[in-house]
Amino acid sequence: DTAVSQTPKYLVTQMGNDKSIKCEQNLGHDTMYWYKQDSKKFLKIMFSYNNKELIINETVPNRFSPKSPDKAHLNLHINSLELGDSAVYFCASSQWSLNTEAFFGQGTRLTVV
Amino acid sequence: KQEVTQIPAALSVPEGENLVLNCSFTDSAIYNLQWFRQDPGKGLTSLLLIQSSQREQTSGRLNASLDKSSGRSTLYIAASQPGDSATYLCAALNTGNQFYFGTGTSLTVIP
Numbered sequence A: 001d002t003a004v005s006q007t008p009k010y011l012v013t014q015m016g017n018d019k020s021i022k023c024e025q026n027l028g029h030d031t032m033y034w035y036k037q038d039s040k041k042f043l044k045i046m047f048s049y050n051n052k053e054l055i056i057n058e059t060v061p062n063r064f065s066p067k068s069p070d071k072a073h074l075n076l077h078i079n080s081l082e083l084g085d086s087a088v089y090f091c092a093s094s095q096w097s098l099n100t101e102a103f104f105g106q107g108t109r110l111t112v113v
Numbered sequence B: 001k002q003e004v005t006q007i008p009a010a011l012s013v014p015e016g017e018n019l020v021l022n023c024s025f026t027d028s029a030i031y032n033l034q035w036f037r038q039d040p041g042k043g044l045t046s047l048l049l050i051q052s053s054q055r056e057q058t059s060g061r062l063n064a065s066l067d068k069s070s071g072r073s074t075l076y077i078a079a080s081q082p083g084d085s086a087t088y089l090c091a092a093l094n095t096g097n098q099f100y101f102g103t104g105t106s107l108t109v110i111p
Helices: none
Strands: A004-007 A010-013 A019-025 A031-037 A043-050 A053-057 A064-070 A073-078 A087-094 A108-112 B004-007 B010-014 B019-025 B030-038 B044-051 B056-059 B062-067 B072-077 B086-094 B098-101 B105-110
Touching (some): A004 A087, A010 A019, A019 A087, A019 A108, A031 A073, A031 B098, A043 A064, A073 A087, B019 B086, B030 B062, B030 B072, B044 B062, B044 B072
Parallel strands (some): A010 A108, B010 B105
Antiparallel strands (some): A019 A073, A031 A043, A031 A087, A064 A073, B004 B019, B030 B086, B056 B062
């Protein structure tokens, strides 16, 4: 079983559209993250949720809205997509209270045309 | 704010060589440091995790060390193989519950 799974793996959409990326973890972790990897391969935190509570919200446009219906899920909804949103988005999870390792999903490659 | 740097940015070695990848961080108040591997177009695979109280961790041909006081970690790969070719990333976990990633080292092992 995949520990952290994201869907879809690829997403091509036009500017102005609204899209969602789903993430689920079956590790029983209490913390989930969304990271953005830009064209230079640099990974930057976007959001972090601990026990369904928003912990980190980096400087991300409010067009991006995370939603955590339960500890095992953290979805990312993006409104009014722009060309600059094209990137690979990674979901991750960890058991923060134990400082254990983070596990990452396979990524969602978003292309805005 | 934590800044993580990895040197070199790219490395090409012949098969069989031992090699060292470097990771440095500016804020030594870390909870742990984790090394990942990323293959082209793929996700991140966790390689080794070093807790802040530990000095090193080993897994097979990989050995990672941590020196918090100097803000450095190294990943040692013994007897490199072509299958080791990938981008290697280090990430430091700090207060605030987030991992700060380095810029990555792209490794190519030549058969």
